[in-house]
Amino acid sequence: xxxxxxxxxxxxxxxxxxxxxxxxxxxxxxxxxxxxxxxxxxxxxxxxxxxxxxxxxxxxxxxxxxxxxxxxxxxxxxxxxxxxxxxxxxxxxxxxxxxxxxxxxxxxxxxxxxxxxxxxxxxxxxxxxxxxxxxxxxxxxxxxxxxxxxxxxxxxxxxxxxxxxxxxxxxxxxxxxxxxxxxxxxxxxxxxxxxxxxxxxxxxxxxxxxxxxxxxxxxxxxxxxxxxxxxxxxxxxxxxxxxxxxxxxxxxxxxxxxxxxxx
Amino acid sequence: xxxxxxxxxxxxxxxxxxxxxxxxxxxxxxxxxxxxxxxxxxxxxxxxxxxxxxxxxxxxxxxxxxxxxxxxxxxxxxxxxxxxxxxxxxxxxxxxxxxxxxxxxxxxxxxxxxxxxxxxxxxxxxxxxxxxxxxxxxxxxxxxxxxxxxxxxxxxxxxxxxxxxxxxxxxxxxxxxxxxxxxxxxxxxxxxxxxxxxxxxxxxxxxxxxxxxxxxxxxxxxxxxxxxxxxxxxxxxxxxxxxxxxxxxxxxxxxxxxxxxxxxxxxxxxxxxxxxxxxxxxxxx
Numbered sequence: 001x002x003x004x005x006x007x008x009x010x011x012x013x014x015x016x017x018x019x020x021x022x023x024x025x026x027x028x029x030x031x032x033x034x035x036x037x038x039x040x041x042x043x044x045x046x047x048x049x050x051x052x053x054x055x056x057x058x059x060x061x062x063x064x065x066x067x068x069x070x071x072x073x074x075x076x077x078x079x080x081x082x083x084x085x086x087x088x089x090x091x092x093x094x095x096x097x098x099x100x101x102x103x104x105x106x107x108x109x110x111x112x113x114x115x116x117x118x119x120x121x122x123x124x125x126x127x128x129x130x131x132x133x134x135x136x137x138x139x140x141x142x143x144x145x146x147x148x149x150x151x152x153x154x155x156x157x158x159x160x161x162x163x164x165x166x167x168x169x170x171x172x173x174x175x176x177x178x179x180x181x182x183x184x185x186x187x188x189x190x191x192x193x194x195x196x197x198x199x200x201x202x203x204x205x206x207x208x209x210x211x212x213x214x215x216x217x218x219x220x221x222x223x224x225x226x227x228x229x230x231x232x233x234x235x236x237x238x239x240x241x242x243x244x245x246x247x248x249x250x251x252x253x254x255x256x257x258x259x260x261x262x263x
Numbered sequence: 264x265x266x267x268x269x270x271x272x273x274x275x276x277x278x279x280x281x282x283x284x285x286x287x288x289x290x291x292x293x294x295x296x297x298x299x300x301x302x303x304x305x306x307x308x309x310x311x312x313x314x315x316x317x318x319x320x321x322x323x324x325x326x327x328x329x330x331x332x333x334x335x336x337x338x339x340x341x342x343x344x345x346x347x348x349x350x351x352x353x354x355x356x357x358x359x360x361x362x363x364x365x366x367x368x369x370x371x372x373x374x375x376x377x378x379x380x381x382x383x384x385x386x387x388x389x390x391x392x393x394x395x396x397x398x399x400x401x402x403x404x405x406x407x408x409x410x411x412x413x414x415x416x417x418x419x420x421x422x423x424x425x426x427x428x429x430x431x432x433x434x435x436x437x438x439x440x441x442x443x444x445x446x447x448x449x450x451x452x453x454x455x456x457x458x459x460x461x462x463x464x465x466x467x468x469x470x471x472x473x474x475x476x477x478x479x480x481x482x483x484x485x486x487x488x489x490x491x492x493x494x495x496x497x498x499x500x501x502x503x504x505x506x507x508x509x510x511x512x513x514x515x516x517x518x519x520x521x522x523x524x525x526x527x528x529x530x531x532x533x534x535x536x537x538x539x540x541x542x543x544x545x546x547x548x
Contacts, residue, residue: 127483137482166479171470176483178465179490182457186518196450200441207412207439208404208451212485215454242517 014167016148017155030069035076042133050161060090067094073101076128079229080108092117100150104128106177107233110143110170120145127174130222137164172237181230187215188246225253269345273304277351279407282308283436285329294336301335347375360391367392377401382508385418385445395420399429413438418445447512462490463522473542491542495535499528
């Protein structure tokens with residue numbers, strides 16, 4: 001397969017990080033989490049269950065006082081916003097340049113997020129997405145700037161939290177959120193076209209093709225507004241009708257849950 | 264009285280349906296034009312039931328009685344007294360239409376005529392008969408004795424009574440049912456399209472490799488199989504033909520666009536497990 005030469009950056013990283021071992025030093029390994037409230041809670045619980053101390057950052061003012069103890073930082077806002085960019089930028093200004101910063105890169109590339117940073121090489125993308133946090137693998141996307149040293153630190157960190165990592169190319173939607181959101185989108189088109197009712201669609205996908213959850217109940221758990229955010233980003237990024245959001249899905253994003261709106 | 268089920272086509276799906284019907288105390292008339300196909304079909308049922316006996320899922324006596332309920336038929340007229348006739352021949356609209364025309368003539372007027380099509384129009388098949396209101400889709404999944412689901416497909420002309428009876432018959436066979444209108448891919452083959460389609464996109468955009476995509480879908484998404492492994496299992500030819508069929512019937516809606524790689528795999532004969540080579544290599548080293 002022909003690839004742009006520069007994109008092979010992640011290939012080297014993949015090789016280097018393939019045999020990631022848990023990090024040995026344990027001093028100064030506070031994990032700093034900020035951004036989406038629910039994801040912060042989920043990751044916080046996950047890391048703490050492996051004895052990794054966590055700092056849930058409510059505001060950036062308190063960052064400076066703990067900066068010295070932080071060994072890795074996560075910005076978990078799903079949608080690209082001024083707040084997200086401001087968060088990442090502040091982390092970059094306050095934390096030592098050797099500290100990795102992971103930022104959710106599902107709706108915008110790591111590359112674009114790194115533009116305003118002084119230390120672009122430390123920013124790395126993560127597929128932080130509701131309902132996927134508890135699973136055994138996490139997708140990591142280095143940008144063209146991300147250094148191998150930073151990527152190695154990240155994979156070692158996740159090995160400590162008993163997580164496998166998959167190094168992928170920096171791309172809107174990443175792998176699992178993109179596939180999943182398109183499945184849920186199709187399920188909502190199917191409801192909208194009056195082909196079948198939501199309950200039957202969930203049953204069909206679980207029993208007919210072994211999905212772990214029905215797409216509509218899964219969408220409710222993820223939050224329909226998060227799915228719309230991913231699909232809108234894919235639509236904008238690819239400029240293709242393929243990623244058009246089902247109008248009913250957009251309504252559900254406003255109403256919150258499917259069942260409430262229908263009752 | 265026990266339900267009497269006629270099955271047309273003794274291939275994988277037909278034999279699978281005969282298997283569960285016989286186990287659920289229905290009398291089964293298994294028909295195929297080709298005697299050899301029926302023999303192999305019955306052999307497969309025998310093999311699968313034996314495995315169930317070995318795993319203590321059914322008793323030896325259950326198996327013996329079930330096998331006795333399956334009658335081999337090479338004359339289609341012998342299906343005339345069945346309560347339901349389920350068609351499971353190859354996915355070719357013309358073949359199915361001709362068959363339903365014939366079934367409509369030979370079957371008793373109360374017999375339900377069901378098609379196991381996964382991607383053709385039930386409405387179109389029904390239109391070949393004089394009584395399209397008694398024609399319905401009963402879409403089973405492979406392997407039939409393992410997969411719990413039947414999609415009950417209501418064609419444009421299918422009446423409520425027929426859909427209701429098809430649902431009851433599926434329940435008698437121990438299956439769970441969902442109801443769907445007759446639209447391309449019904450529920451499962453439509454909603455599952457992006458599972459494969461986006462995987463091909465990710466691959467062609469160089470985001471991740473075949474192995475990595477499969478690993479991520481299982482490890483991060485909690486799916487039992489990754490898209491490429493699953494395509495190898497289903498058969499790349501089968502999956503491509505479903506993709507193409509849905510795409511054509513949806514008037515080229517870009518959401519359903521097949522991948523050029525998918526076509527190339529079929530052209531190269533890399534069909535998956537059944538040819539020992541697909542996205543992965545299954546040849547014994």
